[in-house]
Amino acid sequence: MTQSSPLATVVVFHMGSLQVTRPVVTTWAIMAVLAVGSWALTRRLRPEPSRRQAILELLVTGIESQIKEVVRRDARPLLPLLGTLFIFLLVANVSGILPGVQAPTGRIETPAALALIVFLSVHWFGVRARGLLGYLGSFAQPKLIMLPLNLLSEVTRTFSLMVRLFGNIMSGEFLIALLLALAGLLVPVPLMALELLVGVVQAYIFSVLATVFIGAAVGGESAESGEPLEHPATPIE
Amino acid sequence: MDAKVISIIAAAVAVSIGSIGPALGEGRSVAAAMDAIARQPEASGTISRTLFVGLAMIETMAIYCLVIALILLFANPYA
Numbered sequence: 473m474t475q476s477s478p479l480a481t482v483v484v485f486h487m488g489s490l491q492v493t494r495p496v497v498t499t500w501a502i503m504a505v506l507a508v509g510s511w512a513l514t515r516r517l518r519p520e521p522s523r524r525q526a527i528l529e530l531l532v533t534g535i536e537s538q539i540k541e542v543v544r545r546d547a548r549p550l551l552p553l554l555g556t557l558f559i560f561l562l563v564a565n566v567s568g569i570l571p572g573v574q575a576p577t578g579r580i581e582t583p584a585a586l587a588l589i590v591f592l593s594v595h596w597f598g599v600r601a602r603g604l605l606g607y608l609g610s611f612a613q614p615k616l617i618m619l620p621l622n623l624l625s626e627v628t629r630t631f632s633l634m635v636r637l638f639g640n641i642m643s644g645e646f647l648i649a650l651l652l653a654l655a656g657l658l659v660p661v662p663l664m665a666l667e668l669l670v671g672v673v674q675a676y677i678f679s680v681l682a683t684v685f686i687g688a689a690v691g692g693e694s695a696e697s698g699e700p701l702e703h704p705a706t707p708i709e
Numbered sequence: 710m711d712a713k714v715i716s717i718i719a720a721a722v723a724v725s726i727g728s729i730g731p732a733l734g735e736g737r738s739v740a741a742a743m744d745a746i747a748r749q750p751e752a753s754g755t756i757s758r759t760l761f762v763g764l765a766m767i768e769t770m771a772i773y774c775l776v777i778a779l780i781l782l783f784a785n786p787y788a
Contacts (some may be wrong), residue, residue, distance in 0.1 A: 635769070684762070
């Protein structure tokens with residue numbers, strides 16, 4: 473029972489005393505593909521876009537407008553982090569469909585690392601937008617008695633971000649493996665199609681939640697945009 | 710019954726009971742979103758984005774139960 477455990481990882485090779493596991497190798501491969509692909513696609517940008525460049529611009533401006541709708545301010549400083557997060561998650565979640573590849577987000581370490589990145593960047597953007605004291609003061613809102621709850625929610629929402637991604641992707645893989653063992657060759661195909669959908673939706677949800685958290689940390693006053701907020705971003709959970 | 714059998718039963722109970730609540734909650738929220746879109750189709754973008762995020766939140770409860778079940782099955786500290 474233990475060798476098929478979704479919590480265990482396979483060590484591919486050792487680098488000194490470091491164990492390099494299979495999700496890490498897959499992540500490196502995805503990173504290489506994305507980096508080389510981005511370089512190749514943005515090599516010759518022109519004012520009159522070709523078809524390839526038009527699709528690319530559609531993707532980037534689409535992500536930017538989505539971020540802007542959530543944080544209700546200039547989305548440019550957030551675009552590199554959140555856009556990369558979304559594209560990486562999209563490719564990583566869907567990569568499990570390739571033969572011989574396991575989605576790296578289906579192991580606990582990759583979602584943990586991504587959730588940690590979101591956790592740290594929430595504070596980074598919060599401190600940068602409000603100043604250290606202003607940001608620390610925002611934890612005592614609306615009353616000082618809420619301080620422990622606010623601090624606790626910082627930890628729990630990061631944890632739930634990790635568990636949500638891990639649980640969804642891993643449970644899908646597990647279900648397909650079980651069905652393959654029980655029923656046979658072509659039976660899990662509809663489930664694999666469902667898993668593709670789940671992977672895309674989870675990538676979207678992870679990025680939207682990261683955007684909401686950062687938007688809440690950056691704050692609702694929006695002094696520089698000058699327009700009053702219709703409804704300020706509220707922290708979830 | 711030894712601890713292994715008990716934890717297998719506990720994992721099944723955790724998933725089966727733990728998914729009742731999120732299922733009811735998701736059904737309610739999708740019904741409410743459908744209602745809202747039918748009343749106000751021009752706000753469907755905002756509604757569906759909020760719906761997706763909300764569904765992910767509700768679904769997290771079921772995923773927590775799944776993780777507990779997996780810990781019981783594969784990383785049990787007592788069996």
